[in-house]
Amino acid sequence: MSITVVLQQMVIIFILIGIGMILFWRGLLSEEGSKQISGLIINVTNPALLICSALEDGPKASLRELGIALVAYAAVFAVLIVIGFLIPRLLCVPKKHHYAYQMLTVFGNVGFIGIPLASAVLGSESLIYVSIFNLLFNLLIYTLGISLLQRAARGQTAEDNAVSENSPASGRFRKLVNAGTISAVVTIIFYLGNFRVPVILSSALSYTGRATTLLSMLVLGVSVAQMAPKEIFSHPKLYLFTLLRQILVPIGCILLMRGLIDNKLILNTMLLMAAVPAANMPLMLAKQMDMETESISQGIILTTVLSLVTVPVACLFLVP
Secondary structure, eight states, X not given: OOHHHHHHHHHHHHHHHHHHHHHHHTTSSOHHHHHHHHHHIIIIIHHHHHHHHXXXXXXOOOHHHHHHHHHHHHHHHHHHHHHHHHHHHHXXXXXXXXXXXXXXXXXXXXXXXXXXXXXXXXXXXXXXXXXXXXXXXXXXIIIIIHHXXXXXXXXXXXXXXXXXXXXXXXXXXXXXXXXHHHHHHHHHHHHHHTXXXXXXXXXXHHHHHXXXXXXXXXXXXXXXXXXXXXXXXXOHHHHHHHHIIIIIHHHHHHHHHTTTXXXXXXXXXXXXXXXXXXXXXXXXXXXXXXXXXHHHHHHHHHHHHHHHHHHHHHGGGXXX
C-alpha cells in the first residue's frame, strides 16, 4: 500500500471537514443540523455501508479468519484499556481529567472516520473486519465507557444518587441493542451466510452507504468550527498524548501481532482502526450527564486535526 494513497485519503477527509466548517460559518449548517446528521449517520448510512460490504462478490474470509480477527481486536481493546489508565498518570494530567484521557484512548473514531478510511485505503473487503471492530466498540462504550463517565461525574458533582439514576444499569444494557451493534451482527451473518438480496435493495443500500464519508466529515467540520484555535492548539499534553495514542500504540500493536497473525488484511485493518483519532461518542455521553466536556472536546478536535499527519505515519507500517 503506497503511503501516497493514505495521504491522499486524509487530505480528502480534511477538505470535506473544511466544507463542514464553511457551511457552519455561512449559517448553512447549524449545531442542531449537525446533531440530526449524526443520527442519520449512526442509524442509517454507516449500517448501510457495513451491510453492503457483506453483499459484494469476491473472495470471502473464513469463519476461522473472522474468529482470529475477533480475538486480535479484543486484545487491542484490552491493551487500549490498560494504556488508558497509564497515559494520564505518565503525562501528569490532573486527576479530574483522567476520565477524559481514558475515553480518548480507548474509543477511536472507528465509525465516522474508520469506515470510510478503511474502505478507501484497504478496499470494501476490509469492512467485514471493521464491523467486528465496531461491534466491540459498541459493547465497550455502553459498559466500560458509561462506568468511567459515571465515576468521573460523581467526582464532579458529589451527587452519587443523582448520577446513578440518570443512567441505570438496565438502561445501559438496553442501549447495547442499537443500530451499530445490530448492523455489525447483520453484516457478519450476511457475510457468513453468503446471502443474496434483490438488486434494487443492494443498490439502495450502496447509494445510502456512500453518503457516510461526506456526512460524517461535515459533522466533524461543525465541531472544529465552534472552537477557537487557541482552545485547540494550546495544550502540550494533548500533543504528547496524540503521539503516544495515534502513532506508537498502533505501530506497537501491529509489530506485536505480525508474529502471531499471517493475514495482512486483518493486520492492516487493525492498524488503521488503532490509528484513527478519538471518537465523538464519549463527548455525546458526557453531555447527557451534564459533565464538564471541554477536555474531551479539545482532545477529539486536536487528535482529528493531527491525524492528517499521524495516520500516514502509522500507515508506513502497513503490511505490504
